[in-house]
Amino acid sequence: MNRHERMNALLELLGERGRVEVEEAAAQLEVSAATMRRDMDALADQQLLTRTRGGAVLSSVAYDLPIRYKRAHRADEKEAVAQAAAKLVERGDVVGLSGGTTTTEIARVLATRPEFAEAGPQPHLTIVTNSLNIANELAVRPQIKIVLTGGVAHSRSFELVGPFSELVLQQISVDIAFIGANGIDPVMGATVHDEAEARVNRLMAERARRAVVVADSSKIGARCFARVGAADVFDTLITDSGAKESVRREFGERGLRVVAARTAADG
Known part of the structure; x- marks a missing residue:
């Protein structure tokens, strides 16, 4: 992991936890404490975090992280999840995508699949999303129809939330929805940091014939503030x-089928 990737990973760690200690971050990212201090100091100079005694917190300017800062961390795991998710999508489907790094990766995989990318008189796929960055990436692809829910832009995640988003979602039907989560455990199910995001994510899932929660294994066992749902x-x-x-067995016992995608490191 180079310095740029490491600093992105540190920002994502802060985005998930809000506060992190030097030693904790160094262990998580497998670098020395001295290296971590230098990274924190550099990000503090950019006003992306605020240094504390022994660690850092997110700055008031960036109290959560835009998607562009999150791409590097656990990229292999997210790509594996995205590839497995994309296999569930068929030509002509209406696909719901919540915001988040994993769902963004799903959007990229779908956009490059040959059966969805080939030229034709009509779009081969419809994507419904409340994510500004997903809509921005896919809008240039004429063979994918993009439906953006509208709503109030959430500065922490580039997601649209609120009654306008809900109004649009209440009027549509989705074949399959992929919903990201900041944490998921067998009892609470999928959870996120913000209650407005949780409400929109749940509604998108409820409007789908099939709803799938996507989360890399680092999110398993974590519980965040707002519940989206479980089985x-x-x-x-x-x-x-x-x-x-x-x-995995515990999720299964509670009614949630688990697909564990193999990463490139698995061979």
Whole structure:
């Protein structure tokens, strides 16, 4: 992991936790404490974090992280999840995508699949999303129809939330929805940091014939503030092979099918 990737990973770690200690971050990113201090100082100079005694917190300017800062961390795991998710999509489907790094990766995989990218008189796929960055990336592809929900832009995640988003979602039907999560455990199910995002994500899932929660294995066992849902909303969890077998079984016992996608490191 080079310095740029490492600093992005540190920002994502802060985005998930809000506060992190030097030693904790150094262990997580597998670097020395001295290196981590230098990275934190550099990001503090850019006003992307605020240094504290022994660590850092997100700055008031960037109290959560735009998608562009999150791409590098656990990229292999997210790509594996995205590839597994994309296999569930068929030509002509209406696909719901919430905001987030994993769902952004799903959008990229779908956009480059030959059966969705080839020229034709009509779009081969419809994407419904409340994510500004996903809509921005896919809008230039004429063979994919983009439906942006509208709403109030959430500065922490580039997601549109609020009653305008909900109004649009209430009027449509989706074949399959992929919903990202900041945390997921067998009891609480999928959770996110913000209640407005949780409400829109749940509604998108409820409007789908099939709802799938997508989260790399680092999110398993974590609980965040706002609940999206578990087997009452989703039928499948797609994660990566880092998820422990015992935890997979527990999800299954509670009614959630688990797909553990193999990463490139698995061979």
